[in-house]
Amino acid sequence: MGTTQLAAQEPKYWHLKTILNDALDSDFAVGEILPNERELAARFGVARATLRQALDQLELEGRLQRRRGVGTTVAGPRMGVPVARPEHCWPGSAPDAWRTVECAEAPAPAAVAEALGIAADEPVHTLRRLRMMHGQPVGTEILYIPGATVPGVPGFFAAGGRARAVLRELQSLELDGESRSVELGVAGAEDAKQLERLPGSPVLVVSTRYRSGGATAAVSVSTYRADTCRLTFDDSGSVDVSPYGSERQAS
Amino acid sequence: MGTTQLAAQEPKYWHLKTILNDALDSDFAVGEILPNERELAARFGVARATLRQALDQLELEGRLQRRRGVGTTVAGPRMGVPVARPEHCWPGSAPDAWRTVECAEAPAPAAVAEALGIAADEPVHTLRRLRMMHGQPVGTEILYIPGATVPGVPGFFAAGGRARAVLRELQSLELDGESRSVELGVAGAEDAKQLERLPGSPVLVVSTRYRSGGATAAVSVSTYRADTCRLTFDDSGSVDVSPYGSERQAS
DNA sequence: AAGTGGTCTAGACCACCGA
DNA sequence: CGGTGGTCTAGACCACTTT
Numbered sequence: 001m002g003t004t005q006l007a008a009q010e011p012k013y014w015h016l017k018t019i020l021n022d023a024l025d026s027d028f029a030v031g032e033i034l035p036n037e038r039e040l041a042a043r044f045g046v047a048r049a050t051l052r053q054a055l056d057q058l059e060l061e062g063r064l065q066r067r068r069g070v071g072t073t074v075a076g077p078r079m080g081v082p083v084a085r086p087e088h089c090w091p092g093s094a095p096d097a098w099r100t101v102e103c104a105e106a107p108a109p110a111a112v113a114e115a116l117g118i119a120a121d122e123p124v125h126t127l128r129r130l131r132m133m134h135g136q137p138v139g140t141e142i143l144y145i146p147g148a149t150v151p152g153v154p155g156f157f158a159a160g161g162r163a164r165a166v167l168r169e170l171q172s173l174e175l176d177g178e179s180r181s182v183e184l185g186v187a188g189a190e191d192a193k194q195l196e197r198l199p200g201s202p203v204l205v206v207s208t209r210y211r212s213g214g215a216t217a218a219v220s221v222s223t224y225r226a227d228t229c230r231l232t233f234d235d236s237g238s239v240d241v242s243p244y245g246s247e248r249q250a251s
Numbered sequence: 252m253g254t255t256q257l258a259a260q261e262p263k264y265w266h267l268k269t270i271l272n273d274a275l276d277s278d279f280a281v282g283e284i285l286p287n288e289r290e291l292a293a294r295f296g297v298a299r300a301t302l303r304q305a306l307d308q309l310e311l312e313g314r315l316q317r318r319r320g321v322g323t324t325v326a327g328p329r330m331g332v333p334v335a336r337p338e339h340c341w342p343g344s345a346p347d348a349w350r351t352v353e354c355a356e357a358p359a360p361a362a363v364a365e366a367l368g369i370a371a372d373e374p375v376h377t378l379r380r381l382r383m384m385h386g387q388p389v390g391t392e393i394l395y396i397p398g399a400t401v402p403g404v405p406g407f408f409a410a411g412g413r414a415r416a417v418l419r420e421l422q423s424l425e426l427d428g429e430s431r432s433v434e435l436g437v438a439g440a441e442d443a444k445q446l447e448r449l450p451g452s453p454v455l456v457v458s459t460r461y462r463s464g465g466a467t468a469a470v471s472v473s474t475y476r477a478d479t480c481r482l483t484f485d486d487s488g489s490v491d492v493s494p495y496g497s498e499r500q501a502s
Numbered sequence: 503a504a505g506t507g508g509t510c511t512a513g514a515c516c517a518c519c520g521a
Numbered sequence: 522c523g524g525t526g527g528t529c530t531a532g533a534c535c536a537c538t539t540t
Contacts, residue, residue, distance in 0.1 A: 068526045069519030179485040184477040226435040234430040298530045319507045320538030
């Protein structure tokens with residue numbers, strides 16, 4: 001009867017994940033490229049699908065980065081991305097962090113209209129932005145601004161003109177505070193493209209309501225790459241006790 | 252030759268997900284149980300694995316809840332879980348929200364020790380807690396408290412005695428502020444059990460550093476169920492513009 | 503015992519990237 | 522073009538819950 005293991009009912013992919021996780025710490029450097037999936041599967045004596053299940057988990061934890069046509073690389077610790085204060089997220093404060101992609105006037109989604117306290121079909125300024133960090137895209141955002149918040153912006157505009165006018169008005173606005181929430185989501189087709197990920201990639205969705213003069217001045221929905229980002233809400237220094245790494249992000 | 256669709260290179264599972272998502276809105280009520288995976292796969296003419304890929308995404312978005320041996324049910328909107336203020340997370344403030352599971356003295360992990368400013372092998376009080384909401388477990392936490400923060404707690408204790416002593420000291424502590432970060436993780440074996448999920452389930456990991464008198468008084472690592480929780484950082488009301496639902500959580 | 507979701511296999515083809 | 526990860530199939534068995 002030999003060595004019939006009473007091992008466990010631990011799934012193979014879970015065990016695999018543990019082994020790979022340790023190997024990443026000891027045998028690989030950040031940015032290094034792993035053997036391809038077919039070879040890894042063969043090496044561990046499992047089907048490719050099982051190996052992929054283990055890699056999926058490690059990618060969800062931010063340990064790996066997979067790129068089609070290229071390979072699987074070892075990821076560095078996640079970037080700390082400040083999201084708590086207007087200095088970081090309100091237009092005009094962070095000079096290079098946010099890049100305006102588009103600005104139009106359109107009816108707000110129902111949930112947004114409710115938060116803004118306006119009619120569901122009332123058009124609002126919608127400002128699409130992309131946030132860069134260390135040369136990489138980390139998040140996209142849609143800012144919804146009711147006309148009442150930016151009274152100085154006239155009705156018609158050429159492309160780009162509206163964006164400048166709205167941004168200028170917002171920068172001089174006095175904010176009283178914000179309310180925020182964070183939840184897990186998946187990237188839609190457009191977000192995925194801007195974030196340089198595949199559709200369906202996990203993202204952290206930050207919903208913010210900006211208050212000014214007792215009313216809701218604007219509402220934003222931001223989606224951050226969950227694989228590379230650690231959202232920080234510090235009022236001074238930065239925490240760094242996460243189990244998923246404790247150093248700076250390498251490029 | 253007929254209707255050969257030049258449809259798209261949109262993956263089948265993505266299209267399926269869209270169909271199911273719409274069906275959830277129109278044809279199902281919260282808590283209702285879906286047809287089983289084999290039947291759904293047959294109905295849509297795809298392999299079960301493909302159908303499961305679509306369900307995986309919907310589960311990641313919090314639209315579904317799957318329980319082995321039972322079935323797949325339609326999930327309600329996520330619960331808003333306040334995590335920003337000590338009233339909600341610091342011991343003693345929320346009477347029924349947190350339940351202490353265990354309390355021991357042990358060396359802190361390296362990253363925690365560094366954040367606390369102590370030696371890596373110096374023992375600290377570690378307090379394990381479970382957070383309940385609406386009768387459901389929503390998060391687990393480990394609080395690391397250096398001895399210097401609770402000088403009134405003597406050395407040896409019977410089970411449970413230490414917890415009471417530490418908690419009493421913490422409740423009278425004056426806090427200056429906190430630093431927080433949020434990132435995506437996966438539930439470990441123990442966390443999964445307490446959260447009534449399978450290991451590997453996605454969780455939101457909140458790392459907090461509590462400051463008192465210019466020093467770090469304690470550090471906590473909390474893991475919240477990503478499927479049912481929307482973390483809120485409000486300073487007053489609650490935002491509700493998330494794309495993933497806008498009503499209250501049903502049981 | 504029956505039915506559910508979870509794991510696993512051994513293939514196949516496709517979309518994308520780089521040389 | 523060859524090599525990579527992404528998608529998909531048609532099965533099988535397992536772990537769990539309910540009856």
